[in-house]
Amino acid sequence: MEISEKNQSFVYHFGEMGSKWGFNRTVGQMYALLVITENPLTANELASALSISRGNVSMGIKELQSWQLVQVSHIPGDRKEYYRAIGSVWDMANTVFEERRKREVDPTLSVLRNLLLEAPQDESEVYAQQRMQDIHDLLEMVTSWAAELQRLSPEQLGTLMKLGAGVSKMLSVKQQLFSNKKD
Amino acid sequence: MEISEKNQSFVYHFGEMGSKWGFNRTVGQMYALLVITENPLTANELASALSISRGNVSMGIKELQSWQLVQVSHIPGDRKEYYRAIGSVWDMANTVFEERRKREVDPTLSVLRNLLLEAPQDESEVYAQQRMQDIHDLLEMVTSWAAELQRLSPEQLGTLMKLGAGVSKMLSVKQQLFSNKKD
């Protein structure tokens, strides 16, 4: 299988970028190709389209499955497995974020929680614990906020996003009301 | 210089994590150590505390400076350079996000924009362009939203975060009103 020149530059670019997002170059390319291809592809098609070995495709697919990003389907009377990207672009972004959170943020939070349980032994550990607490709080805030966003429907998200600059206005009104009450 | 056992596990963990966030293990360790240490450190102190070479520290500092995460200071009568982490934890997170956006999202947006300018040559390119458009729109939305968040003060952010589940309620009310108007 060959790819058109235009699609190729997309696929290659995603290969480079993908490697910054937690998977390697060929996995990025495979995923990009699956996303822009309407009909499902076989492992051999992926291998020939990207000029990589059959074995590499097999491992890449496994990786993408662990990220819950691809789906396997079958065609009656055909033994081959056909792969396609799962869900909408928004679903994909959601999945990648959640996966990254599980792999990167959650372990950090757990390390921080353990370290914060122990009593500081000296001056320097007091300061260190304060900084760890800051980081812990920030990560928890971001995590719960992200969970909240994931619960929203795509339409609600669109509304929220379009709100744009409105958010800060809304907040400043809210805060003024709040501080007035206190006085 | 030695680090206490507790601080060491923090530093090492951040080394591992840091490598997933765009810089390598030792750079992550250096940064973690600077964050939890109140007084500025010299390059030699960093090297001995982390058991890495002096040259490596020099390159790491350069990297951290390119991320705008460390500051150099001097002590009168002392030739050495003293390094410390810049700003609050929130500032750090902001900086890292912005830096990552510049390095990862912006180039992708530019590639996508170029590809979307050209007319599709066939059926398959039409579909491909639709997916590229989806990704483009999503990235733009996220980018502008992130820019908006950065403009908020830490306090406003706190309010917004604490709003939590409130956001979806607020939005659903807003949308009901909106759809009523349409009827």
Added chain:
DNA sequence: ACGAACTTTCAGACATTTCTGAAAGTTTAG
């Protein structure tokens, strides 16, 4: 039970990234 059509695994080749340490560069004091 056998063979055809497929997929997965994994040892070793290859590629990339990171690290060291010696040498070169810079700055300041005298």
Added chain:
DNA sequence: CTAAACTTTCAGAAATGTCTGAAAGTTCGT
């Protein structure tokens, strides 16, 4: 100008990550 006290650079060593392709494994129809 020179020496001392520092920092930076960079070639090559070490470590890590990726890819290939042959062999082993799986599944299905007969």
